[in-house]
Amino acid sequence: MKQTTKFVLALAALSIAPTLAHENHGHASFSAGEPGDPKKPARTIEITMSEMDYEPSRIAVKRGEQIRFVLRNVGKEDHEFLLATTKENLAHAEVMKKHPHMEHDDPNGVRLAPSKTAEILWKFTKAGTFEFSCLIPDHRDYGMVGHVTVK
Structure with a gap:
C-alpha cells in the first residue's frame, strides 16, 4: 500500500x-477537558509563541474553569499550540515528522503563521498536569513545551 x-x-x-x-x-x-462554551464566562490568558518558546509556559487553572487562550505568533516561523497529555503529544509529534505540513482542525489545537493570532476556548474538566506544545518537527525537541496544572 x-x-x-x-x-x-x-x-x-x-x-x-x-x-x-x-x-x-x-x-x-x-484528555485535558472539553471545548468551551462561548455563552459562558471565561478567563483570558494570552500566550505568545516565538522561536522555541511560549510565554507564559506554565499556567495554573481550577478544575471546571473555562479559559480563552489568545495565541499570538510573534516569531518568524509557523508555530503550534496543541493541548493534550505528554504521551498524546509525543505520539502526534511522530506523525508530524512524517507529515510536517499537517494542519490541525481540532478544538484543542491550532497552527499559526508569523504575526497571526487565534483563540481556543477550553474548559478544564479533569485534574492533572497537561501540556501544550508545538509539534512542528524539532520545535518540541528544542523546548517549545508549556504546562497547565489543573487543581
Missing part, C-alpha cells in the same frame, strides 16, 4: 473518531 494511501486512511480514521466518541459518550473525548 502506498504511503499516501496509508496517510489518507489514517486521517479518515482520525476524522471519524470524534464522531464515534460522540455516538458512544455524548461528546468527543479529550
